[in-house]
Amino acid sequence: MELHGVSKINDNGHLEIGGVDVIELTKEYGTPLIAYDTALIRERMRSFKQTFEKHGITAQVAYASKAFSCKAMIQLVAQEGLSLDVVSAGELYTAVQAGFPVKKIHFHGNNKSIEEIRMGVEAGIGCFVTDNFYEISLLEQVSKEKGVKIPVLLRITPGIEAHTHDYILTGHEDSKFGFDLGSGQVEGAIQAVKDSEHIELLGVHCHIGSQIFESTGFVMAAEKIYEAMNRWYHEMDYIPKVMNLGGGFGIRYTDEDDPLLPNQYIEEIIQAVKAKSEQFGLPVPEIWIEPGRSIVGDAGTTLYSVGSTKEIPNVRKYVAVDGGMSDNLRPALYQAKYDAALANRMNDEREELVSIAGKCCESGDMLIWDVELPKVKGDDVLAVFCTGAYGYSMANNYNRIPRPAVVFVENGVAKLVIKRESYEDLVRYDLSL
Known part of the structure; x- marks a missing residue:
C-alpha cells in the first residue's frame, strides 16, 4: 500500500x-x-499555481471550499495565495471570519437568495458565478440598491459530462446548473448582462464532472466553448476575458485509481486553450480552475x-x-x-x-x-x-x-x-x- x-x-x-x-x-x-x-495540501496548491506561472498564463486557482471548509483551512488557502469558491452564505461567512481577501472570493450556487447576494455584494467579493435568468434579475436589483457594478461569470453547460475515464458528448446536458449552450440560453444571458448598466460580464464558467482521471473532458469542453466564443465574437461583438473550466480533478482512493498529477491536467488545458485561440484568432483568456478534492x-x-x-x-x-x-x-x-x-x-x-x-x-x-x-x-x-x-x-x-x-x-x-x-x-x- x-x-x-x-x-x-x-x-x-x-x-x-x-x-x-x-x-x-x-x-x-x-x-x-x-x-x-497540511504539507501535502500546500504542495497540491503550489503545483496548480506554478504550472500556470511557468507558461506565463494569467490565471486564478480557486479552492472549492465545499470539499472541506473551516477557518483554519481557509487561512491556509490564503497563505498559499489561492482564490476561494463558496456556494452558500455559511461558506462566505466562514471565509470572512477567517480574514480571507474578499476580492478573491467567487460565489457559486444554482439558487442564491437575494439575502446571499446582498451579503456577497456588501462583503465586496470578486464575482458571482451566475446560474440562471432569475439570478440575473436579483443581481440587477441588488446592484441598483447598493449603487455598485457586480462582476459575474455565466455558468454554461457545454454538453460534456466526464467522470473518471468516461466522456459523454450530448446536445443538451440535463443539469440543474447553468445556461444551456445548445439551445441559445447562453446567448440570451450574455445579451441580458451586456444590456445591464449594473452587471459586469467577466466571462464564462463550466464544470463537467468529478473524480476525472484524464484531461480529455476538459479539452473537449474548451473546444466547445471556443466554437461558441467565435460565434459570440462575430455575432455579438463579445469575447470573454475569463474562461473558468471548473474542477473535478481526480485523486487515488484505492489502488484501482490512476489519476493524472495536478500539473498534467493544467499543461494539457493550457495547450488546448492556446491552440484554439490561435485557430480562431482570439486572445488567450484568463484561465480559472476550481480544485477541491484534488487539494484536500x-x-x-x-x-x-x-x-x-x-x-x-x-x-x-x-x-x-x-x-x-x-x-x-x-x-x-x-x-x-x-x-x-x-x-x-x-x-x-x-x-x-x-x-x-x-x-x-x-x-x-x-x-x-x-x-x-x-x-x-x-x-x-x-x-x-x-x-x-x-x-x-x-x-x-x-x-x-x-x-x-x-x-x-x-x-x-x-x-x-x-x-x-x-x-x-x-x-x-x-x-x-
Whole structure:
C-alpha cells in the first residue's frame, strides 16, 4: 500500500502523518479523528499555481471550499495565495471570519437568495458565478440598491459530462446548473448582462464532472466553448476575458485509481486553450480552475477505534468502528471506495478479509466492504485514507452522534482546528415543551 504525502511508518510500526505518530494523536484528541497532512495540501496548491506561472498564463486557482471548509483551512488557502469558491452564505461567512481577501472570493450556487447576494455584494467579493435568468434579475436589483457594478461569470453547460475515464458528448446536458449552450440560453444571458448598466460580464464558467482521471473532458469542453466564443465574437461583438473550466480533478482512493498529477491536467488545458485561440484568432483568456478534492482529498486520514466484530462463517467478518456515516457519508451515498490499515500495526501481515461497519443504526452504514487487514484486536486503531474531501463537509448528527475533531499536522506539530462536538452541543438549540 502506497502512503500519501509525507506519511510513513515509524520505528514503532505506527502510521506517522506530518511527523506525528497518529496513535499519540488519538490519545490526545480521541476518535474518530480526521488528521490532515497540511504539507501535502500546500504542495497540491503550489503545483496548480506554478504550472500556470511557468507558461506565463494569467490565471486564478480557486479552492472549492465545499470539499472541506473551516477557518483554519481557509487561512491556509490564503497563505498559499489561492482564490476561494463558496456556494452558500455559511461558506462566505466562514471565509470572512477567517480574514480571507474578499476580492478573491467567487460565489457559486444554482439558487442564491437575494439575502446571499446582498451579503456577497456588501462583503465586496470578486464575482458571482451566475446560474440562471432569475439570478440575473436579483443581481440587477441588488446592484441598483447598493449603487455598485457586480462582476459575474455565466455558468454554461457545454454538453460534456466526464467522470473518471468516461466522456459523454450530448446536445443538451440535463443539469440543474447553468445556461444551456445548445439551445441559445447562453446567448440570451450574455445579451441580458451586456444590456445591464449594473452587471459586469467577466466571462464564462463550466464544470463537467468529478473524480476525472484524464484531461480529455476538459479539452473537449474548451473546444466547445471556443466554437461558441467565435460565434459570440462575430455575432455579438463579445469575447470573454475569463474562461473558468471548473474542477473535478481526480485523486487515488484505492489502488484501482490512476489519476493524472495536478500539473498534467493544467499543461494539457493550457495547450488546448492556446491552440484554439490561435485557430480562431482570439486572445488567450484568463484561465480559472476550481480544485477541491484534488487539494484536500488524499491529505485527510480518519482514525477510528475498533470495537465489536461479527463473523458469519463462510460469508463475511464485520469489524465495527466508533464512527461511520456520521463522519463519512460518501460510501452510503455514492458507494465510494476507500483503503484502510491498522495504524498501530502497520508492519503486520494482512491475513484476513474484513468489512468495516459504522456504528449508526443503519444496515447501509458500511465504510468499506472488503479490505485485507492483520487479525483485528479490540485495542486497534483503524486509519481510513483519503477522507479529506466531503468527509467532514457532509458530517452529520444522525443517531445524535457528535461530529469528530479535526487536526492539522505539519513538521511534527499537531494543531487542533475543529473541536469535537460535545453532547451539550447536540442539544444547544433544542427547546423544551
